[in-house]
């Protein structure tokens with residue numbers, strides 16, 4: 328209301344209208360902007376697309392001096408500066424991609440007080456030269472973008488961010504605003520501690536994206552499933568399809584194109600010109616589907632992406648949330664669809680087992696994967712699960728697959744015991760380890776060539792699981808892997824018991840499993 332308008336409010340609103348051409352603030356933008364414009368420190372947790380940029384851009388325009396923005400996204404600085412320049416904002420950047428002359432020009436503009444915003448790579452800010460430069464000019468605020476990069480066990484950790492704790496010591500009078508879209512309670516606390524923002528005002532936005540429908544489907548023939556999704560629900564829509572590897576990006580883009588979908592690929596191995604052309608088609612034209620590795624999307628701002636599909640399992644809920652968050656930024660209905668199967672669990676467990684680095688690092692990767700798997704295997708509302716991970720409580724949403732078609736669960740204790748004892752017997756009696764395929768053949772009593780070759784039809788467990796189909800057994804293996812009641816080992820992903828397996832084998836633990844849904848269209852289940 329007009330009565331509690333402060334000078335900061337009217338100045339901020341004026342800039343919002345005149346410079347950015349928007350009518351009103353969104354969410355907590357106004358409170359954040361007033362607080363920082365008034366000289367306060369802030370820690371802002373806001374989901375992707377929530378409008379974080381204005382939270383530091385407007386205070387920088389309202390305050391005297393230059394707002395210094397620390398960002399790890401060097402590749403985007405040029406675009407950000409171009410976009411601001413087009414709005415009449417005086418912006419520049421300093422990073423390693425520039426030549427000495429270009430750098431000098433920006434430095435001179437800064438010293439002359441002719442920059443509203445200066446983007447800096449964190450490694451630049453660490454240098455004594457840059458710090459002296461900032462001393463000689465006038466800094467209105469420090470904005471630390473992608474602040475979760477300071478979290479040491481996070482998926483985006485940048486050692487250079489640790490040095491940012493010196494900002495407050497060296498420039499105690501300059502307000503700081505740290506912003507991130509990654510906000511588990513643990514990350515939140517770590518950002519506050521490492522950046523010395525305990526006394527800052529914390530602004531935590533809701534992470535719910537109610538217009539996004541979350542769906543996680545059993546993977547049987549992922550390319551065909553994806554094509555069905557596009558044809559039945561998203562014909563002519565813009566979308567993003569994420570794949571883990573460059574080769575699957577190429578394969579998937581080619582497959583979609585062959586079937587008449589306007590699809591282009593995007594990954595770091597492509598030549599820069601093709602990549603830029605594909606990105607620009609996606610941004611400027613309507614109804615283009617981009618098939619990409621997760622390299623795609625940081626900072627991409629396209630409001631009308633109608634679906635985000637994952638053909639491979641993301642490594643963490645942070646990643647999943649950020650990638651799916653690129654759908655439906657305009658607030659209109661959008662779909663987040665993930666195809667998930669046994670092979671995903673085997674592959675990711677194997678990757679972690681074989682990864683370089685400390686045990687602590689491996690434990691952290693495992694914890695992130697386990698949270699992702701718990702979302703995939705839940706029989707409860709996906710959104711409730713997802714938001715709970717980010718520390719936010721909510722009720723069943725009515726707009727996710729488990730709300731729309733409730734998943735059934737069944738007592739899988741006996742099935743789990745049969746499976747685990749087969750793994751145990753092979754190890755114990757034969758000193759052998761096998762992958763899921765052979766174990767399931769043994770359980771079902773199938774006399775395949777490989778079963779005969781190893782005399783596995785002589786095992787006492789041969790055929791004890793003939794009551795379940797292959798899809799069900801794969802579901803049991805997948806969920807036991809997800810629950811940590813079974814593990815994979817080595818190059819071939821052979822199955823081995825874990826400490827917790829003993830509790831199931833000893834009858835001390837029951838196992839509640841999610842029932843496998845019949846795949847849409849009723850085609851034979853075949854995982855590829």
Ligand code: ADP
Nearest residue numbers: 349351352353374375376377378379380381628
């Ligand atoms: P984030 O950095 O949180 O992902 P951005 O700052 O890139 O989000 O903003 C997302 C989109 O929303 C941008 O297109 C931005 O211009 C737009 N936006 C932000 N604030 C407003 C507002 N108050 N009114 C209208 N559009 C806004």
Ligand code: ZN
Nearest residue numbers: 708724727730
């Ligand atoms: Zn739900």
